[in-house]
Amino acid sequence: MSENFKVTIDNITVEVAPGTTILEAARKVGGAVAPPTMCYYSKLEGSGGKCRTCLVEVSKGSEKDPRPMPKLVASCRTTVMDGMEVKNITSEKVPDARAGVTEFLLLNHPLDCPVCDQAGECDLQDLGYEHGKEGTRTEFPRRTFAPEDIGPYIQLHMNRCILCYRCVYTAEQLTERREHGVLDRGEHSRISTCIKNSLDNEFIGNVIDVCPVGALTDKTFRFKNRVWFTKPLDAHRNCSNPNCCGEVRLWMRGDEVYRVTARKDEWGEVATASNGKTGWICNECRFDKKDTKDWVIEGPTNINRHSVISQGHYAGTEGTAGKAEKLIDKVIGQEPKYTLDIHSVSEVNKPSVHLDRIPGPAHSNDFK
Ligand code: SF4
Numbered sequence: 163m164s165e166n167f168k169v170t171i172d173n174i175t176v177e178v179a180p181g182t183t184i185l186e187a188a189r190k191v192g193g194a195v196a197p198p199t200m201c202y203y204s205k206l207e208g209s210g211g212k213c214r215t216c217l218v219e220v221s222k223g224s225e226k227d228p229r230p231m232p233k234l235v236a237s238c239r240t241t242v243m244d245g246m247e248v249k250n251i252t253s254e255k256v257p258d259a260r261a262g263v264t265e266f267l268l269l270n271h272p273l274d275c276p277v278c279d280q281a282g283e284c285d286l287q288d289l290g291y292e293h294g295k296e297g298t299r300t301e302f303p304r305r306t307f308a309p310e311d312i313g314p315y316i317q318l319h320m321n322r323c324i325l326c327y328r329c330v331y332t333a334e335q336l337t338e339r340r341e342h343g344v345l346d347r348g349e350h351s352r353i354s355t356c357i358k359n360s361l362d363n364e365f366i367g368n369v370i371d372v373c374p375v376g377a378l379t380d381k382t383f384r385f386k387n388r389v390w391f392t393k394p395l396d397a398h399r400n401c402s403n404p405n406c407c408g409e410v411r412l413w414m415r416g417d418e419v420y421r422v423t424a425r426k427d428e429w430g431e432v433a434t435a436s437n438g439k440t441g442w443i444c445n446e447c448r449f450d451k452k453d454t455k456d457w458v459i460e461g462p463t464n465i466n467r468h469s470v471i472s473q474g475h476y477a478g479t480e481g482t483a484g485k486a487e488k489l490i491d492k493v494i495g496q497e498p499k500y501t502l503d504i505h506s507v508s509e510v511n512k513p514s515v516h517l518d519r520i521p522g523p524a525h526s527n528d529f530k
């Protein structure tokens with residue numbers, strides 16, 4: 163058995179097996195040390211290397227050859243060497259490069275978050291907030307595509323697609339017959355079924371969960387609610403499909419199930435199910451089981467309290483909201499920043515009114 167490699171990322175050393183990518187090693191460290199990803203998906207073979215969001219600086223190549231790598235590298239496609247030193251959040255170059263990548267990803271992406279179903283759980287929206295610029299330097303009109311009907315379950319908004327290929331790999335690796343792919347080249351590249359096919363394979367709904375933006379959304383949930391007004395609950399059922407794990411997340415409003423999705427892990431990927439397999443779910447569980455009687459409810463989903471979804475206060479959140487605290491406690495190796503106490507700057511909110519305890523969205527009456 164070959165020896166493990168030691169790799170130091172943002173001053174934290176971990177041991178990983180030879181062949182591990184820098185990204186997977188960084189995920190082992192965890193927290194903000196793990197670079198963001200828009201195309202890599204650990205559960206999809208061949209994914210990664212398309213978006214450049216995961217760029218990192220290799221300041222020392224290896225113990226044997228300590229020269230730094232001349233350019234930033236895609237961490238999802240670069241394997242570690244013994245003694246390698248990598249900078250992500252401690253790098254001076256990475257934030258600038260990531261801002262550039264974000265600008266490129268947004269070149270053709272419509273800024274329609276207020277009407278997009280993915281808003282609130284969109285990787286590109288998060289990336290834009292973290293690394294985006296206030297304005298655009300583009301003078302050209304954005305690319306647009308004629309609407310295409312790809313079947314009864316899934317809505318394609320090609321204008322929002324960033325061509326990450328995740329949905330293509332999902333269809334290829336999960337279903338028996340892939341009916342869509344990336345057509346044409348360069349500026350004209352697009353996701354399409356070519357001959358107006360319908361995406362109706364029994365596992366095709368999983369493309370909705372892997373899409374990092376709002377290019378593929380659930381037709382049964384479309385425009386019905388904003389994700390931060392819904393209450394996520396973990397639930398399961400005894401699904402008759404042997405390839406479906408039957409473990410899902412129900413997105414509720416009141417007693418109504420608005421949406422069913424797979425469960426996601428801390429990296430935003432479909433989580434591992436209790437049987438050890440990847441938690442992909444079938445179309446029947448996703449689109450047809452919209453009654454609480456169909457499910458055994460396990461309890462509220464534990465949502466990171468920094469997520470917009472936790473703002474609805476329905477979900478089980480980690481920690482207590484509203485407390486100013488040092489981010490250094492959470493983010494290893496980074497300069498401390500402070501979360502803003504909204505009450506100190508807002509004349510509308512009153513400290514005596516706890517927004518997180520109001521049932522539903524706040525209303526002007528709540529402040530009287
Ligand atoms: S539709 Fe979504 S998952 Fe598919 S390539 Fe475009 S952005 Fe990626």
Ligand code: FES
Nearest residue numbers: 211213214216238
């Ligand atoms: S996540 Fe590495 S290139 Fe896209």
